[in-house]
Amino acid sequence: MENVINQEVKTPIKSKLSLRTGQWFRLSAVVLVFIAVILYLALPQITIAYQKYSNTSTAGVRDYSFPQELVYGISNFFGGGYFSYYVKSDLGAEVLVSQQTNFNGFALACVLIAFAACGLDIWLNFTKKNEKWSKLTTLLFVVSGLMAIMGPIWFLAVNKFGGADWTKATDLMNYWKYDSLYVHDAYGALVSGGVFILAAISFAIGTGLEGGDKNDTRNED
Amino acid sequence: MTRATKISLLPLAILTLAGCSTNVNNGIAKETDFVALADVSSVAISSVTLKTKTASIAATANSGKQALIQEAYLPLPQGALPTATYSAHEADFYTDDDFKYATSALSIIGHSDSKNSSYYLVNGLNSLGYVYSDAAKLASHRAAAKKLLSDDYAYLVTLYNGIKALSTKTASESGYDKVTIEYTNINATVGYNCVTVKNNGTSTTEIRYYLTLDKAGNGFVFTDVIIRQSVTNNASGGVAYSNAEYNLVHGDALEDQVFNLASMSISMAGLDLSTVPSTAIDQPAI
Numbered sequence: 001m002e003n004v005i006n007q008e009v010k011t012p013i014k015s016k017l018s019l020r021t022g023q024w025f026r027l028s029a030v031v032l033v034f035i036a037v038i039l040y041l042a043l044p045q046i047t048i049a050y051q052k053y054s055n056t057s058t059a060g061v062r063d064y065s066f067p068q069e070l071v072y073g074i075s076n077f078f079g080g081g082y083f084s085y086y087v088k089s090d091l092g093a094e095v096l097v098s099q100q101t102n103f104n105g106f107a108l109a110c111v112l113i114a115f116a117a118c119g120l121d122i123w124l125n126f127t128k129k130n131e132k133w134s135k136l137t138t139l140l141f142v143v144s145g146l147m148a149i150m151g152p153i154w155f156l157a158v159n160k161f162g163g164a165d166w167t168k169a170t171d172l173m174n175y176w177k178y179d180s181l182y183v184h185d186a187y188g189a190l191v192s193g194g195v196f197i198l199a200a201i202s203f204a205i206g207t208g209l210e211g212g213d214k215n216d217t218r219n220e221d
Numbered sequence: 222m223t224r225a226t227k228i229s230l231l232p233l234a235i236l237t238l239a240g241c242s243t244n245v246n247n248g249i250a251k252e253t254d255f256v257a258l259a260d261v262s263s264v265a266i267s268s269v270t271l272k273t274k275t276a277s278i279a280a281t282a283n284s285g286k287q288a289l290i291q292e293a294y295l296p297l298p299q300g301a302l303p304t305a306t307y308s309a310h311e312a313d314f315y316t317d318d319d320f321k322y323a324t325s326a327l328s329i330i331g332h333s334d335s336k337n338s339s340y341y342l343v344n345g346l347n348s349l350g351y352v353y354s355d356a357a358k359l360a361s362h363r364a365a366a367k368k369l370l371s372d373d374y375a376y377l378v379t380l381y382n383g384i385k386a387l388s389t390k391t392a393s394e395s396g397y398d399k400v401t402i403e404y405t406n407i408n409a410t411v412g413y414n415c416v417t418v419k420n421n422g423t424s425t426t427e428i429r430y431y432l433t434l435d436k437a438g439n440g441f442v443f444t445d446v447i448i449r450q451s452v453t454n455n456a457s458g459g460v461a462y463s464n465a466e467y468n469l470v471h472g473d474a475l476e477d478q479v480f481n482l483a484s485m486s487i488s489m490a491g492l493d494l495s496t497v498p499s500t501a502i503d504q505p506a507i
Binding site for chain 1: 245247248270272274275276277278403404405407409410411412414427429431432433445446447449451462463464466467468
């Protein structure tokens with residue numbers, strides 16, 4: 001009797017988890033995106049370095065002696081953190097300044113695009129005749145990955161670094177002749193961007209295993 | 222440990238990793254973030270320069286008032302920080318107590334050739350000068366040059382201590398409408414930027430101080446200081462800017478002065494006549 005009860009309980013659960021390999025691959029993309037978002041917030045996204053090859057650098061002794069600075073994802077995303085650099089005025093003084101990071105709307109867009117891709121992923125996985133959206137879904141995963149890797153560009157934009165007022169000589173409050181800020185991807189940007197791309201690959205493999213958008217009727221049987 | 226626990230610990234571990242600091246310390250400056258200043262006597266300061274610059278943006282044409290503020294060097298508004306009037310100057314110091322200094326009114330070069338008991342005072346504006354056999358002739362100008370340095374340094378110390386004191390106060394306690402003090406510490410160099418805003422009803426004064434100090438001697442010494450001030454006329458919108466920038470060069474030792482006699486016209490006023498050749502020295506034929 002006890003065995004019978006166990007069978008009755010287990011059977012429906014087993015049937016619910018009965019997914020095809022392609023569906024598993026596509027759902028794994030959702031998991032990967034959540035991991036990527038955690039990495040995107042937790043790991044350093046921006047590296048501030050002062051190198052000889054910086055074309056904005058004053059190429060001074062100060063720049064070379066400045067240690068590498070990392071801006072973590074949370075600071076890059078929500079703002080409120082600080083980063084530092086040297087600026088040189090037209091009168092010659094070169095000062096070490098710190099600046100508070102602003103909220104990064106591009107980072108939010110990156111995460112929202114990834115979540116939108118996840119929504120499409122789940123929707124496609126459990127519905128019929130919508131496979132034409134799979135290309136867009138893959139594209140969104142890739143776009144979120146590229147946006148993560150392009151973090152330094154967004155970072156400079158949202159923090160208004162080197163804005164027009166920097167070169168407006170009549171506005172002496174904001175005018176600077178040179179800055180020494182040179183930003184590039186921190187390892188966190190490459191890792192999180194890579195995981196976003198991995199999600200795209202996983203989704204694409206799953207879509208392929210499911211027959212792609214030529215097999216919209218696969219679930220009708 | 223269950224699988225669920227392990228999985229939940231993963232983001233926690235990553236967030237812990239995220240909390241690890243880099244080797245650049247920066248943020249809102251607290252009193253403890255201000256470094257100890259070096260004893261100036263322990264540092265060879267070879268140069269101090271103060272440069273100034275002003276500019277203005279007129280009020281918009283349709284404001285109708287055009288009450289532009291044009292003062293070149295505006296005193297700081299009421300508050301905790303010291304008042305100053307900035308006038309451009311430069312003072313340089315070398316071995317053998319040689320010096321050079323310049324203000325808006327004059328430029329003086331002092332050079333000692335102690336081996337030959339010759340002491341030169343040269344007007345840097347026209348390269349005309351005198352040679353003396355008495356070293357004391359340079360003393361008053363050397364004192365003037367050193368006073369420029371000591372006055373500048375004393376002002377910067379007062380300013381530094383004033384900003385340090387501000388870090389313990391709220392904006393209302395300090396007498397400003399807004400005060401922000403931020404710092405960066407990269408061990409051998411520290412930087413502070415302080416912003417004060419004060420609206421007295423007719424105009425709004427914003428002053429930004431950028432102080433950069435480098436490790437030297439037994440503490441930190443000012444290297445570059447920028448003071449940027451804007452005064453906006455509340456009625457017209459016109460803005461007047463005043464900038465003052467200090468640059469101090471310091472190191473372990475002073476350097477020899479480059480003194481190129483060939484580019485100067487030196488008179489022998491004051492020279493002991495007994496040392497003057499009795500006959501003119503002709504240029505030898507080549």
